């Protein structure tokens with residue numbers, strides 16, 4: 001369960017989030033909708049532990065979010081900046097697996113499996129600049 005309790009955030013004089021409180025039970029799908037610049041990405045970054053909050057204002061399964069929680073993933077809007085251009089597609093996928101304490105060979109094997117699952121195994125050795133925008137997001141190329 002995700003819980004936000006009076007989450008506020010300002011950038012300088014600009015108050016982007018102002019006392020947001022909500023509870024999302026397990027299994028519920030939540031969409032955050034609003035005009036450009038209203039703070040959706042800021043809210044998601046806060047939930048994901050990428051922007052610091054006061055202890056216990058954001059909790060996942062009762063645990064305060066003070067960093068990126070385990071089992072939580074963010075697909076960034078600016079995906080082009082989420083991929084490291086000097087790494088192959090496979091090594092980009094393998095990178096976060098370091099957090100699981102896997103060795104290099106095991107990470108690469110796992111990355112190959114993940115790429116296979118989403119239909120992108122054919123581009124594992126390529127670099128991000130060699131992929132279409134959709135492929136960079138994890139969508140397999142069409143027929």
Ligand SMILES: Nc1ncnc2c1ncn2[C@@H]1O[C@H](COP(=O)(O)OP(=O)(O)OP(=O)(O)O)[C@@H](O)[C@H]1O
Nearest residue numbers: 011014016034035036037038039040041042043077
């Ligand atoms: N790191 C930052 N430093 C200063 N201002 C920021 C920062 N991040 C976001 N902002 C400002 O906060 C406001 C909300 O930005 P945010 O990216 O959360 O909007 P959004 O709702 O995701 O918009 P969009 O629909 O265009 O993606 C904007 O005015 C933006 O300029």
Ligand SMILES: [Mg+2]
Nearest residue numbers: 040041042077
């Ligand atoms: Mg956004």
